Amino acid sequence: MLLTIRSLTKTFPGTTALDAVDFDLAAGEIHALLGENGAGKSTLIKCLTGAYSRDGGEISLEGRPISPRSTSKAQELGIGTVYQEVNLLANLTVAQNLTFGREPTRFGMVDARAQKRQAEAMLEGYGLDIDVSRNLAAYSVAVRQIIAIARAVALSGKVLILDEPTASLDAREVETLFDVVRGLRDRGLGIVFVSHFLDQVFALTDRVTVLRNGRRVASERTADLNRVRLIEHMLGHALEDEVIAHGKTHDAAAAQRPELLRFENFGRRGHVEPFDLAVGRGEVLGLAGLLGSGRTESAELLFGVVEAHSGAARDENGTFDLSSPRAAVAAGFGYAPEERKEDGIVADLSVRENIALALQAHRGWLRRLSGAEQARLANNYIARLDIRTFGPEQPVGELSGGNQQKVVLARWLAMNPRFLILDEPTRGIDVGAHAEILRLIQKVTAEGMSILIISSELDELIAVSDRVIVVRDRRHVAELTGREITSDTIVRAIAAPQAGRQNSGEEAA
Numbered sequence: 001m002l003l004t005i006r007s008l009t010k011t012f013p014g015t016t017a018l019d020a021v022d023f024d025l026a027a028g029e030i031h032a033l034l035g036e037n038g039a040g041k042s043t044l045i046k047c048l049t050g051a052y053s054r055d056g057g058e059i060s061l062e063g064r065p066i067s068p069r070s071t072s073k074a075q076e077l078g079i080g081t082v083y084q085e086v087n088l089l090a091n092l093t094v095a096q097n098l099t100f101g102r103e104p105t106r107f108g109m110v111d112a113r114a115q116k117r118q119a120e121a122m123l124e125g126y127g128l129d130i131d132v133s134r135n136l137a138a139y140s141v142a143v144r145q146i147i148a149i150a151r152a153v154a155l156s157g158k159v160l161i162l163d164e165p166t167a168s169l170d171a172r173e174v175e176t177l178f179d180v181v182r183g184l185r186d187r188g189l190g191i192v193f194v195s196h197f198l199d200q201v202f203a204l205t206d207r208v209t210v211l212r213n214g215r216r217v218a219s220e221r222t223a224d225l226n227r228v229r230l231i232e233h234m235l236g237h238a239l240e241d242e243v244i245a246h247g248k249t250h251d252a253a254a255a256q257r258p259e260l261l262r263f264e265n266f267g268r269r270g271h272v273e274p275f276d277l278a279v280g281r282g283e284v285l286g287l288a289g290l291l292g293s294g295r296t297e298s299a300e301l302l303f304g305v306v307e308a309h310s311g312a313a314r315d316e317n318g319t320f321d322l323s324s325p326r327a328a329v330a331a332g333f334g335y336a337p338e339e340r341k342e343d344g345i346v347a348d349l350s351v352r353e354n355i356a357l358a359l360q361a362h363r364g365w366l367r368r369l370s371g372a373e374q375a376r377l378a379n380n381y382i383a384r385l386d387i388r389t390f391g392p393e394q395p396v397g398e399l400s401g402g403n404q405q406k407v408v409l410a411r412w413l414a415m416n417p418r419f420l421i422l423d424e425p426t427r428g429i430d431v432g433a434h435a436e437i438l439r440l441i442q443k444v445t446a447e448g449m450s451i452l453i454i455s456s457e458l459d460e461l462i463a464v465s466d467r468v469i470v471v472r473d474r475r476h477v478a479e480l481t482g483r484e485i486t487s488d489t490i491v492r493a494i495a496a497p498q499a500g501r502q503n504s505g506e507e508a509a
């Protein structure tokens with residue numbers, strides 16, 4: 001065995017994050033580490049890489065016990081990690097990022113030509129066609145991720161840990177990344193892969209270990225598992241009534257709804273071309289498109305994060321201001337963006353305070369919510385979204401990644417906006433909570449809230465949407481309703497100019 005973990009235990013005040021966990025990783029193996037939000041995956045990885053100290057248990061690498069005290073010590077031993085948020089520096093060149101901390105020098109200065117050669121050598125075999133002397137910022141998230149992997153492999157070279165590496169990649173980029181990872185496996189690395197995308201687990205991995213509430217509940221060959229059994233391992237029970245299977249019926253009659261508001265010729269040069277969009281009361285609008293196609297840009301425009309250059313928003317009372325997020329909130333809009341960190345999750349405030357924050361700001365500080373009202377609100381959403389926390393007073397920073405995501409969602413739902421924009425609301429969220437969130441969307445829209453949802457998971461988009469807008473090259477290129485909403489028509493509209501009904505407004509001047 002390349003890596004052996006025996007009886008690993010880690011406790012935090014009030015939580016046993018890992019309870020005597022065993023884990024084995026062979027050389028030349030891709031091993032999935034799975035479990036619900038808060039199951040202990042990231043904690044296991046942090047103990048393994050020296051980011052956390054452990055309370056008990058043994059870790060051995062190639063038969064020798066190890067106790068790395070820091071991630072750089074772990075790297076020296078051969079264990080490299082790449083997280084979802086790539087921790088490289090965007091304003092340095094690719095070469096500087098790759099050689100950071102061990103730059104070749106000449107006469108006491110960094111030897112730029114040797115650095116470039118070294119960087120190019122490090123990227124050999126990864127199938128990237130890039131200029132290492134350009135800033136990292138010039139390249140997509142996918143390319144950055146591969147660069148981060150190349151750096152980790154060059155520094156470490158035995159064990160590579162990928163913690164939700166595909167969360168912000170599109171399908172093609174995922175394939176590229178997988179090719180890279182398979183290549184590394186074939187070179188004899190042991191790879192740990194953490195993901196909530198079960199399809200990817202089946203496509204990529206050789207073995208699966210499942211954690212539940214800090215305990216190992218299964219370790220099996222991927223080929224011996226199926227989706228249903230895997231989900232049962234994760235949840236500890238069968239997943240009743242998966243929402244995907246019970247999606248909208250997509251009959252045209254249901255699409256006839258009273259209009260809540262409409263955007264006319266709404267656009268911004270260089271951001272999104274002007275579009276017309278009517279929103280029905282209680283309607284779910286899906287926004288489909290590739291990464292970078294203009295989905296998030298559309299959402300930003302609709303919420304006043306960037307100001308429109310043209311057009312207007314109107315409802316039954318006439319036009320209203322959408323020139324800033326503050327104006328958008330005043331107009332009854334809500335927006336949960338994709339990056340929860342940028343959304344200002346306040347890590348050292350409690351779950352209660354984070355959920356009450358936006359609502360309190362909206363009501364104004366004079367009409368203060370009492371502590372008891374806040375607690376009631378928080379407890380309600382903790383239960384509805386199954387937020388794993390030991391109570392409303394726990395600091396949000398102590399929650400697992402997926403549970404922080406649920407807190408962001410709760411915050412916006414608590415405001416009860418008339419129009420809520422959700423950018424990738426189920427990203428990083430486990431299967432059980434995933435279904436719960438889709439159910440919640442159906443519930444609040446039945447009560448009259450209108451929702452615009454951006455999702456890269458087509459099945460999910462199809463299951464919840466009454467209407468799907470397809471965005472390509474920063475234009476709204478198609479609008480699908482009723483029976484037109486199938487993955488086939490959506491994919492074709494994403495790919496081909498002639499597919500779908502043209503609905504893009506005029507060309508930007």
Ligand SMILES: Nc1ncnc2c1ncn2[C@@H]1O[C@H](COP(=O)(O)OP(=O)(O)OP(=O)(O)O)[C@@H](O)[C@H]1O
Nearest residue numbers: 012017037038039040041042043398399400401402
């Ligand atoms: N620094 C910390 N302080 C207190 N509790 C923590 C800390 N880090 C993690 N925990 C707790 O340990 C448990 C396991 O969290 P962990 O982040 O390992 O989950 P995870 O499996 O990675 O979940 P996710 O899929 O949401 O990323 C959770 O209950 C979490 O609240």
Ligand SMILES: [Mg+2]
Nearest residue numbers: 041042400401
């Ligand atoms: Mg995690």
